[in-house]
Amino acid sequence: MDLTYTEEEQDFRARLRAWLAKVLPELPAKPSPDDWPGRRAYDLGWQRRLYEAGYAGLHWPVDAGGRGATPTQHLIFLEETERAGAPYVGANFVGLLHAGPTIAAEGTAEQRARWLPPVLRGDEVWCQGFSEPDAGSDLASLRTRAVRDGDDYVISGSKIWTSHAEVADWCELLVRTDPGAPKHRGISWLAMPMDAPGVSVRPLRTLAGSAEFAQVFLDEVRVPVANRVGAENDGWRVTMVTLSFERGTAFVGEVVACRRTLGELARTAKANGRWDDPVLRRRLGRLYGEFGALWRLTQWNVSEAERSAGGVPGTGGSVFKLAYSHARQELYDTAAEVLGARSLSLEEEWTLDRLSSLSYTIAAGTSQIQRNIVAERILGLPKGR
Amino acid sequence: MDFQPTEDQKDLRAGVRDLLAGRYGREALRASVDTGASVDRALWRELGEAGFFALRLPESEGGVGLGLPEAVLVFEEAGRALVPGPLVATHLAAGVVPGAAAGKAVVSAFDLDGPLVAHLGEADAVLGASGVPAGEPVRSVDPLTPLHRVAVAGDASAYREAGALLTAALQLGSALRTVELAVRYAGEREQFGQPIGAFQAVKHLCARMLVRAEVARTAVYAAAVTGDAGEVAAAKLLADGAAVQGARDCLQVHGGMGFTWEADVHLHLKRAWVRAEQWRTAAQAQELLAQELLGSVEEAGQAG
Numbered sequence: 001m002d003l004t005y006t007e008e009e010q011d012f013r014a015r016l017r018a019w020l021a022k023v024l025p026e027l028p029a030k031p032s033p034d035d036w037p038g039r040r041a042y043d044l045g046w047q048r049r050l051y052e053a054g055y056a057g058l059h060w061p062v063d064a065g066g067r068g069a070t071p072t073q074h075l076i077f078l079e080e081t082e083r084a085g086a087p088y089v090g091a092n093f094v095g096l097l098h099a100g101p102t103i104a105a106e107g108t109a110e111q112r113a114r115w116l117p118p119v120l121r122g123d124e125v126w127c128q129g130f131s132e133p134d135a136g137s138d139l140a141s142l143r144t145r146a147v148r149d150g151d152d153y154v155i156s157g158s159k160i161w162t163s164h165a166e167v168a169d170w171c172e173l174l175v176r177t178d179p180g181a182p183k184h185r186g187i188s189w190l191a192m193p194m195d196a197p198g199v200s201v202r203p204l205r206t207l208a209g210s211a212e213f214a215q216v217f218l219d220e221v222r223v224p225v226a227n228r229v230g231a232e233n234d235g236w237r238v239t240m241v242t243l244s245f246e247r248g249t250a251f252v253g254e255v256v257a258c259r260r261t262l263g264e265l266a267r268t269a270k271a272n273g274r275w276d277d278p279v280l281r282r283r284l285g286r287l288y289g290e291f292g293a294l295w296r297l298t299q300w301n302v303s304e305a306e307r308s309a310g311g312v313p314g315t316g317g318s319v320f321k322l323a324y325s326h327a328r329q330e331l332y333d334t335a336a337e338v339l340g341a342r343s344l345s346l347e348e349e350w351t352l353d354r355l356s357s358l359s360y361t362i363a364a365g366t367s368q369i370q371r372n373i374v375a376e377r378i379l380g381l382p383k384g385r
Numbered sequence: 386m387d388f389q390p391t392e393d394q395k396d397l398r399a400g401v402r403d404l405l406a407g408r409y410g411r412e413a414l415r416a417s418v419d420t421g422a423s424v425d426r427a428l429w430r431e432l433g434e435a436g437f438f439a440l441r442l443p444e445s446e447g448g449v450g451l452g453l454p455e456a457v458l459v460f461e462e463a464g465r466a467l468v469p470g471p472l473v474a475t476h477l478a479a480g481v482v483p484g485a486a487a488g489k490a491v492v493s494a495f496d497l498d499g500p501l502v503a504h505l506g507e508a509d510a511v512l513g514a515s516g517v518p519a520g521e522p523v524r525s526v527d528p529l530t531p532l533h534r535v536a537v538a539g540d541a542s543a544y545r546e547a548g549a550l551l552t553a554a555l556q557l558g559s560a561l562r563t564v565e566l567a568v569r570y571a572g573e574r575e576q577f578g579q580p581i582g583a584f585q586a587v588k589h590l591c592a593r594m595l596v597r598a599e600v601a602r603t604a605v606y607a608a609a610v611t612g613d614a615g616e617v618a619a620a621k622l623l624a625d626g627a628a629v630q631g632a633r634d635c636l637q638v639h640g641g642m643g644f645t646w647e648a649d650v651h652l653h654l655k656r657a658w659v660r661a662e663q664w665r666t667a668a669q670a671q672e673l674l675a676q677e678l679l680g681s682v683e684e685a686g687q688a689g
Contacts (some may be wrong), residue, residue, distance in 0.1 A: 001394065001454045002387050003610050009386065072386050263682040270679060282668065285675030289619030293604035296388070300603045303388040322596045371592035372585065379568045379591055381582040 003299065005072070013076050019053055020084040027087070033210055040125060040167040043090035047122030056120040057096065064104035065116050071302045075252055082253035091164045095119035095126035097250060099172040102189070106230045106238050115170070115191060127168035129159035129192065129216060130239070137369045139174075140183045140236060144218060146175035146190065152222040153177070153190065155198075158215060161363075165201045165214035168194050173223075178233050189235035191227040198222075208355040209346075250364075251324055252298055258331055259291050261350075265331075269338045283334055290327050297323070318365075318373045325360035325367060332357045388606070390458065397451075398458040404435055405466040411649070414467055418652070423469040423529045424491050424507040433488015437463075437472070438479045442486055448479065453547070453609040457554035461605075464558025464628075467652055469529035471504045473551045473663075474512050477544045482510045495539035496548055496663040503659065505533035513541030527655035546617050549664040553605050553621040556628035556660050559653050560598040563628075563635035566650065567591050571638055587638060594631045601627040615677040622670040628657035 005013070028045070031038030050056045059074040060066020069077070089096060100119045103111055118124035135142040144157025155175055162171070171192045178186030192199070198221035203211035230238040266284055269275040301316045332354035336343035343351055361367045375381045390398070408428060417423060432438065440456050442448020456476070463472055474494035475485050484490030493504045495513035502511060505520045520533030541548070568591055571582030581587045601623040608616035632654035636643035643650045661667065 001390055001606055001610050003607065005386050075386075262678060263685070266675070266678045267682045275679070278672075281675045282671035284678060285671035285673070286622065288678040289604070289615070289622050289670070289674045290600070292616060292619050293600050293607070293623055296603040296607040297600060299386060299388045300606075303386065306387070307389060316599075319596050319599045322592070323600050368585070368589070371589040374592035374595055375582075375588035379564070379595060381568060381571060381588050381591060382580050384583045384585055384588070 005076070009072055009076060012073055013080060016055070016077060016080050017084070019055075020080065020086055023049055023053070024084060024086060030087075036164075036166050040091050040164075043087065043092055044122040044125070046087040046090075047092050047096075047120075051121050056122075057100070057116075060100065060104055060116075060120075064100075064112055065120050066104070071306045075298065075302045078252035079256055082256040088253070091125045091167060092119070092122070094128045094164070094168075094172065095124065095170075098128060099126040099170070099191070102172065102238060102241055103191075103229055105241050106189075110226075111191075111229060118169075124169040125164060125167055126170045126172060127162050127165045127194070127216075129162060129171045129173040131161045132158060133160050133215075137366055139239075140187065142174055142176060142187065144173075144175050145179070146177050146188065146223070148177075148225070149222075151225050153188075153225060153228075155190075155192070155218050155221045155223060158217050160204075160215045161213050162201075162216050163213045165194070165216050166203060166211075170194060171216070174235055174239060177235075181233060184236045186233050187235035187239070188232050189229045189238040190223050191229065192221065192223050196221050196223065206356075207358065208352055251320070254328070255291060255295050255298060255324065258328060259288075259295065261331065261335070261353075262288055262291060265335055265338050272338070272340075274338050274340070280334070280337055283337075287327065287331055287334060290323075291331075294320070294324055294327060318370045319378070321364070322367055322370050322374065328360050329357045388603075388610075390454075390606075394455060394458055397455055398462060401435070401437075401459050401462040402465070404431075405462055405468065409466050409468055414649070414652070417469055418528050421528065423531060424504060425470075426491070428468075429470065429475075429491060430488045432468075432472075433486065438476045438488055439486035440476070440479075442480045446480055446486075448486060453550065453612060454606065456551060457557075457605055457609040460551045460554035461558040461561070464555030465562040467529070467559065467562075467649075467656060469656075471508065473548055473555070474541075474544075476551060477547055478510065478512055481512075484509065494544065494548065495541040496544075496552075498662070498666065500535050500538045502533050502535055503530050503663075505535070506531060511539065512544055513539030525659075527652075527659050529652065530656065530659045545664055546612075546614060549621040549670075550605070550608055550617045552660050552663050553601075553608070553617075553624035556621075556624035556657060557598065557601050557605050559657055559660075560594070560601060560624065560627035560631040563631040563650070563653050564591065564594045564598055566653075567594060567635040567638040570642075574640075581638075590634050590638060594627075594634050597623075597627040598631060615674055618665060618670040618673045618677075621665045622667055622674070625657070625661040625667060629654070629661055632657050 031042050057066035058069045058077050062068040096119060100116060103115050130139060132142050132144060146153035146155045171194055173190045173192045174187055175190055176186050177188040198219040200217045201214045203214045206212050274280055297320055301320060304316060332350060335350040336354055339348060342348055345351060376383055408431060436449040439448040440451050444450040471493040475492040478492035479486035482490055482492050485492050490509040491507050492510045492512060493502055493508040494511060502520060508517055511517055518535045520535040523532040523534050525532040571587050571591060572580050574581050604620040604623045608620040632650060636650045639648055639650055642648050
């Protein structure tokens with residue numbers, strides 16, 4: 001058990017830190033949250049800088065255009081970029097963390113050459129078309145139909161909770177290609193161009209008041225069969241590759257950010273006198289201990305991934321996500337306690353964070369689904385009927 | 386960075402697990418409960434010979450020369466097996482109290498707030514006091530942790546950091562064991578025509594137990610590697626929570642059986658209650674962490 005970093009890892013960190021110190025002051029001003037074209041341009045601009053400096057697709061395999069970095073280097077990258085206040089992955093999330101790794105793992109040479117370089121260069125944005133109004137936790141029951149017509153699939157249906165749909169070039173789309181097969185066996189994974197005729201996007205307003213995601217309607221949209229990644233009806237397995245990435249190191253930067261927020265909370269509480277309340281003070285102390293442990297759990301999971309072949313994160317990600325999403329919600333509830341009545345003002349940054357934290361126990365697998373995964377796949381308890 | 390146990394560390398843990406399974410299995414545990422004899426001097430000496438107490442003593446002083454990471458792995462196994470007796474205090478006394486390193490002496494400590502001392506009647510020495518003070522027996526909640534009340538409390542605070550960490554490791558072992566016990570029972574016990582573990586209400590209880598135990602595990606291991614006071618406090622706090630709540634959830638999964646003397650669940654819960662009071666309580670750990678948090682902000686403010 002060793003928590004020290006090798007000389008090579010320390011060099012990597014030092015070079016990255018120096019580069020961030022140089023490049024971050026040159027960045028343009030952040031666009032407003034409602035300015036979607038502005039957000040797209042900002043996020044892609046950051047990705048282009050990463051690409052030019054050799055940091056794009058750090059954790060992707062070399063033969064997919066990535067840098068083949070170890071999980072530990074990726075951890076350092078996420079830690080340092082967050083610490084320096086670098087832009088969040090933003091609109092590049094699906095391309096870099098979902099669709100890209102899936103195409104890298106399952107795509108043909110042609111498909112990799114078509115789709116991966118534009119993601120790495122910051123030229124194209126992807127969104128995710130997985131969930132449907134009637135297929136959420138039970139994702140495999142999705143009903144969007146794709147019917148073969150010559151060299152095309154003709155697709156009709158609707159997808160929901162699609163982030164960045166308004167500004168995406170491509171959608172990683174799950175469709176049902178065999179309605180007669182058992183539900184997990186009749187699904188295919190397609191890359192759909194968002195400007196195809198028949199695609200319409202209706203933004204959905206979240207409880208935080210902003211339009212962070214959308215519903216996407218598909219009305220006889222034609223997508224070439226050549227855009228299918230993996231075999232026909234094998235899309236569920238292809239998807240599981242993607243999801244295992246999402247539950248791995250996706251939250252590293254956020255844990256770093258939460259620890260910084262805790263420090264700001266302590267400072268604010270000290271200034272406004274709330275620190276003298278032992279109940280609140282101890283709660284802050286406990287959260288500090290919990291987020292410290294969550295950081296260690298991240299390092300534990302990364303070390304484990306580094307030892308396993310391919311570095312694919314395991315089911316330990318579910319344990320982490322469960323602990324983290326609940327701790328994050330408690331963090332912002334505690335922030336409201338520190339602020340008192342000021343927490344009712346939307347001008348307080350922590351109030352918006354408190355609202356957005358409510359999605360953490362729902363998105364990317366609800367806590368209830370995660371507990372099923374932990375109980376059945378790690379503890380080996382029987383599946384329910 | 387490689388925050389996984391080395392092969393040597395895994396072997397050490399497996400060796401201690403085998404030793405305890407053979408020497409202090411369930412029958413031995415229940416026999417101690419029946420006789421009320423918590424410290425078995427012969428077992429104590431065997432643990433001493435296996436290096437349990439001399440683990441961190443330098444080889445030049447006749448010890449094994451290993452560190453806290455190895456010690457927490459070993460204590461995790463003792464917690465899993467519910468080995469009774471002042472294991473932590475005797476380990477801390479190695480090199481200080483003659484005979485402790487070899488398991489020839491049983492050493493307790495003033496590790497509880499106030500005048501209560503555990504295992505006083507069986508102790509050859511008590512850390513924090515000169516000699517063994519006289520005390521009045523008190524009926525203890527844990528059948529395997531006898532308690533005495535003494536007139537004047539001693540001070541063992543010099544041993545507090547390592548004491549808290551090793552006690553956290555015992556809690557961790559107990560927490561992981563209660564997950565296993567709950568999962569096994571939930572897979573065997575049938576109601577409504579299926580194992581109760583197939584019901585989400587039960588399944589989710591078990592999943593929550595594991596999540597708490599796994600978070601505590603990384604906190605305990607990390608604190609052993611860094612030795613940082615804040616991390617030790619966090620490890621104790623999280624391991625106490627995982628052990629106490631884990632035992633309670635395990636009891637709930639066992640239903641009526643869980644409320645009986647015959648099931649082992651209550652032994653885990655009661656011992657976890659005792660350990661939660663030893664060396665550093667939850668309130669103390671939270672206060673220490675709060676001060677560390679504030680200190681980290683003020684430091685950053687001065688630096689910036």
